[in-house]
Structures are given as C-alpha cells and as structure tokens.
Amino acid sequence: MSNPGYDVVGDIHGYADPLHRLLHKLDYAEIDGVFRHPERKMIFVGDFIDRGPQQQEVLRVARTMCEAGSASAVLGNHEFNAIGWATQRENGDFLRSHSPKNAHQHAEFLRQFEENSAAHRDAVSWFRSLPVWLDLPGLRVVHACWHEPSREILMSMLDERGCLTAAGIRESYRHGTDAHAAVEILLKGPEQHLPEGIHFFDKDGHKREEVRLRWWDQDAKTFRSAALSMDGREDELPDSPLPRDFRYTAKKPVFFGHYWLHGSPTMTAYNAACLDFSVARKGYLTAYRWSGETHLLKENLVSVPA
Template structure:
C-alpha cells in the first residue's frame, strides 16, 4: 500500500450509517470512537449537514477523525451557510438573512442539533476551521469548483490556511461583492450567462438565462453539452461554445462534490473527479481511493448506498 494514500469521500449530508459502512468497506476500523486505517487517511469534500437523518453523528465521525490527524476536510456551501446564518450582521439581522427560503433549507440541521445549544456552538466552531480548498503536493480538493481566479479574489478573506477570517466571512457573505461571487464559484460552482439574449423556461416554468456547467469535463465545450441539471431540456440551449475560463487545464488531480450526480459512480475526466453521487436522494456515498497517481481511474471508486 502506498504511503500518503488518501480516500476522498463525497458529500455525506447526514447519512452517518452510510459513512460508517463506507469506512468499514475501505478497511477503516473504529477504535475508541475514531475510525482509523493503518496506512491511509480520509479527505472530506464538505456538505456534512442540512439533510439526512444523522447530522450530529456525521459531524462527530468526521470531526474526531480530523482532530486525530486521520482526516482532512474542506468547507461545503452548507457549512458556509450555517456560519453565515448564525453570525449577526451588526444591523439586527444576520450575514445570511433568516428568510423563509434560507430557514427552510437549514431547519433540519437546527432541529437535530438544537439551535443555540452547546452542540451547535461546537459545530460552528469546527466549521470555522475548515479551509475552502486544500492543495497538497499530489492532489487538490474543493467543494464545488477549482478556480485559481476565484481563489485569488477570495484570498483577502482567508488566513494562510485558506480558512475564513472573522471579517472575511462577513465580506464573502455580502451579496454582490467580488468576494461573494468568488465564494459562490468555489463552494457552489460557476454559473454562466447564456449568449446575448438567450434564455429558456425550466421545468418549473421559471425563465433562466444562466446555467451551471460541468467545468471538469474536457469534452463539455458547448452550452448544450456542458449544462447541468437540464433534465432533458438540453435542446433548449445553444450549441455555441462556452467560455473556457473554468475549464480545468491541469494534470494534478482535483476532487470535489456538490453536484448531485446520478447513477452508478464513474469519472468523466482523467484529472477531475466529482464524488457527490446523491446519497441524500437515493443514490450513493462514494469515495476515490487515491494512491499517488496523476491520472485517475474509475476502478479506484468505491461506494455504498444510503440505506
């Protein structure tokens, strides 16, 4: 077994029992409440919470592994939102306003952990320690998109370990700012405006003029074949080329989650792997077992179902 082997685990969203089964399947053994492997470590891609039946247990497993030096983790958009939800903005509101929509998204986490409890405070304290991205000698991890331009813009909000500073969180939560947009790209992925004047009606009848793209797929070069979440509506999109600024052009492998991919886990690029296979929507919790290789292989994926 190679040393410095990492098992990168996709979005867990409160499915702690699936996480236990996945760790067990990969040869991790629980000792004293901590899952460990003799030769390997874990990296979590973020989104531990906001859905799923066992959010506290999920945090406990991940945090104990991180505290013991047996795992690393990056921040997901749901951890970012949890911090911004709880942080007063100084004007009687919060960095993430407590609107109906935001409240609905976050309420299951707040119910399970009990808003304002010690456990809630401890979870927030841990979220603050999570870097937005990790760049190791042989691999990279970010929640949604690897973008050096966005990293550079957001760096004024981060410390030397890529963790939000107190003031940085405030700036990055300020809708419309450059740092807000950079955090959106890294934590939620880029949205590209369609070519001038183009728009389409989505399944809910909403007119949309922007699409999320499969930035990691070198074969996804037009709006029609790069757009995500079109659910069969791809033909409504133009075949014109997408801007290339978000294409991943490196050969250092990058791992990420966030995109709710469906079906049997697979890899769409030699150097970029999405590990979110929708465990919280009847799909799979997946991991990539990395042992130093530059070119990724679908044979190194493992997964378990959510139930």
C-alpha cells in the same frame, strides 16, 4: 512516510449509517472513539449536514477524525450557510438572512442541533475551521469547483490553515463583491448567464436565464455543450462559445462533490472526479481511493448504497 494515500469521500448530508459502512469497507476501524486507517488518511469534500437523520453522528465521526489527524476536510456550501445563519453583523443582522426560504432549507439541521445550544455553537465553530480548498502534493480537493481566479481573490482573506477569516466570511456574504462571486464558484459551481433574450424552462417549469457549467469537461466550450442538468433540453441553448472559460486543464487531479449525480458511481474525467452520487436521494456514498496516480481510474471508486 512520503505519501500516505488518501480516501476522498463525497457529500454525506447527515447520513451516518452509509458513512459507517463506507469506513468499514475502506478498512477504517474505530479505536477510542476515532476512526483510523493504519496507513491511509481520509479527506471529506464538505456538505456533512443538510437533510439526513443523523447529522450529529456524521459531525462526531468526521470531526474526531480531523482532530486526531486521520482525516482532513474542506468547507461545503451547507456549512458556509450554517456559518452565515449563525453570525451577526455589527448592526445585528445575520450574514445569511433568516428568510422563510432560508429557514426552511436549514430547518432539519436546526432541529437536530437546537439553535443557540452549545452543540449548535460548537458545530458552527468547527465549520469555521474548515479550509475552502486543499492543494496537497499530488491532489486537490474543493467542494464544487477548482477555479484559480476565485482562489486568488480569496487568498488575502484566509488564515494560515486556509480558512476564511472572520472578515473574509463577512466580505463573502456581501452581494456584489468579488469575494461573494468567488465563494459562489468554489462552493456551488460556476454559472453562466445566457446571451441577451435567450432562456429555457427547467423540468419544474421555471424560466431560467443561466446555466450551470460542466467545468471538468475539456470539450465543454459552448453553452450547449457545457450546460449541466438540462434533462435533454440542450438543443434549446445556443451553440456559441462561452464568454468565460472555467474548464479545469491542470494535470494535478481534483476531487469535488456537490452535483447530486445520478446512477452508479462512475468517473467524471481523468483529472477531475465528482464524488457526490446522491446518498441523500437513495444513491451512493462514494470515495475515491487515491494512491498517487495522476490519471484517475474508475476501479478506485469505492461506494456503498444509501
């Protein structure tokens, strides 16, 4: 079998009911506790956990599929955070600080998994086994952004499966290192600091001196045209060229999640498809049914409402 065809699934965030409905819609059936398709395989873009009510069930479904070979998955920023929260340095400090803000962000996961329980340790150990990206024949998958320089920085910190080693995880949590910057770009997406003296106020009234970038858009060459989630305030940004080019220009299609897109699922670009349509905000859980094409098509999106 040359190309099994892949069904790439966006961020689930602990919503197991839509996941079950999507699996059935894509003709996966649960046999002996594992969802399988007779011919195809699934790939998850990460962010299995976070706020949804059924995080244990989401992990059970995804993990059993990965362990049985009926799916693969990449690491999301929420799994990376969970690893850092649960991992100590030699001096006893946790890689991710247990600050009130971080504790609040992680509270629902820890409530459902009970910190330091066997289930919690087991979940974190599975997160450690997720590769940072997948570069397969014909398609690529990463949680937030495909970026060659960031991949190169991390290459020496990965094991043979493409997972960060223990040393690689520690290095990625050291602020100011190249590894930290690389993981931020790959798992949270690129940001660009605005030119000196320029800022804007976001919809919550917070002063912002950085913009998130629409790296999948070939025309996004200036601050104004590249800025993401500006809610109509783009005109407040300069129309000058970006100092760094993050645009994805390769022909091989890349699938990602992370961006909490609004509205009905639609195509991001012909070679780069975001599959996160905000299931955790009453949006859609979305998959792309890929069968070898290089030019991605909207008709191959399959989604279920939250």
